[in-house]
Amino acid sequence: MTPSGKTERDIAETLRQLRLVMTGLQVAGIEDWAAAWSDPAVGLPEPEKAIEQEPDPAGGLTVIAGELEGCRRCRLHSERTRIVFGEGSAHAPLVFVGEGPGLEEDRQGRPFVGRAGRLLDQMIKALGFHREAVYICNVVKCRPPKNRTPESEEIARCGPFLIRQIEAIRPRVICALGACAAQTLVGTGSSISRLRGSVHYWRGIPLICTFHPAYLLRTPAQKAAAWEDLILVRDLLKTGCVQDGGIGREGIKPSPASDRHIGP
Numbered sequence: 001m002t003p004s005g006k007t008e009r010d011i012a013e014t015l016r017q018l019r020l021v022m023t024g025l026q027v028a029g030i031e032d033w034a035a036a037w038s039d040p041a042v043g044l045p046e047p048e049k050a051i052e053q054e055p056d057p058a059g060g061l062t063v064i065a066g067e068l069e070g071c072r073r074c075r076l077h078s079e080r081t082r083i084v085f086g087e088g089s090a091h092a093p094l095v096f097v098g099e100g101p102g103l104e105e106d107r108q109g110r111p112f113v114g115r116a117g118r119l120l121d122q123m124i125k126a127l128g129f130h131r132e133a134v135y136i137c138n139v140v141k142c143r144p145p146k147n148r149t150p151e152s153e154e155i156a157r158c159g160p161f162l163i164r165q166i167e168a169i170r171p172r173v174i175c176a177l178g179a180c181a182a183q184t185l186v187g188t189g190s191s192i193s194r195l196r197g198s199v200h201y202w203r204g205i206p207l208i209c210t211f212h213p214a215y216l217l218r219t220p221a222q223k224a225a226a227w228e229d230l231i232l233v234r235d236l237l238k239t240g241c242v243q244d245g246g247i248g249r250e251g252i253k254p255s256p257a258s259d260r261h262i263g264p
């Protein structure tokens with residue numbers, strides 16, 4: 001116990017959160033993190049400065065994938081079977097970003113193909129899309145051992161490729177799945193429960209954070225909350241803004257119960 005009453009574990013957790021914030025700011029493209037820290041307006045979208053649509057998104061993705069071939073930039077290379085770059089439409093209006101590949105993804109070299117992937121497919125279907133019409137990728141492209149959360153050093157090494165993927169596609173909406181993706185893209189150490197339910201921005205693109213499908217499989221009671229997040233995604237895709245003020249505000253129209261089912 002320190003004089004301030006904090007345990008070493010408290011301090012370690014605070015340092016972990018700080019590292020996450022700094023990595024997230026870096027991945028979010030906010031280089032002047034000191035200014036961002038003191039001024040919440042730093043890093044907020046300025047539509048006129050929004051990055052241009054890549055003239056050839058598919059070509060851009062191919063170039064990025066080529067640069068990652070055989071990648072050994074971080075220690076996650078040592079236990080991977082395959083790099084899981086991402087898949088879907090290069091012209092996708094919606095990009096899903098997860099944490100990292102799991103066992104099945106590592107075997108197949110494709111993102112979200114296990115049980116969690118099947119649930120994500122249902123979430124995508126609930127939004128009116130086929131899987132092939134959206135783009136799905138992860139913060140890190142190699143499987144962390146035992147599916148642990150990627151460390152900040154690994155995110156810092158792999159994150160720039162995620163940035164380039166999103167920049168190449170330039171979707172209308174990004175949906176971060178789980179705490180790692182949400183914290184990385186928002187540039188914060190806040191919990192997913194705090195980050196979900198409102199619209200964030202990543203370089204001018206609306207960003208919705210929601211629970212990871214793997215978490216929803218373990219905690220089905222949170223599916224209703226995830227459905228609320230998908231309604232935000234749907235509204236942003238349809239109109240570019242959130243209808244009726246967003247979740248929990250007076251006026252939001254609940255969907256029929258049958259529409260809310262997004263998985264087993």
Ligand code: SF4
Nearest residue numbers: 071073074077142158
């Ligand atoms: S996780 Fe990313 S940076 Fe690390 S080895 Fe794999 S592809 Fe390279």
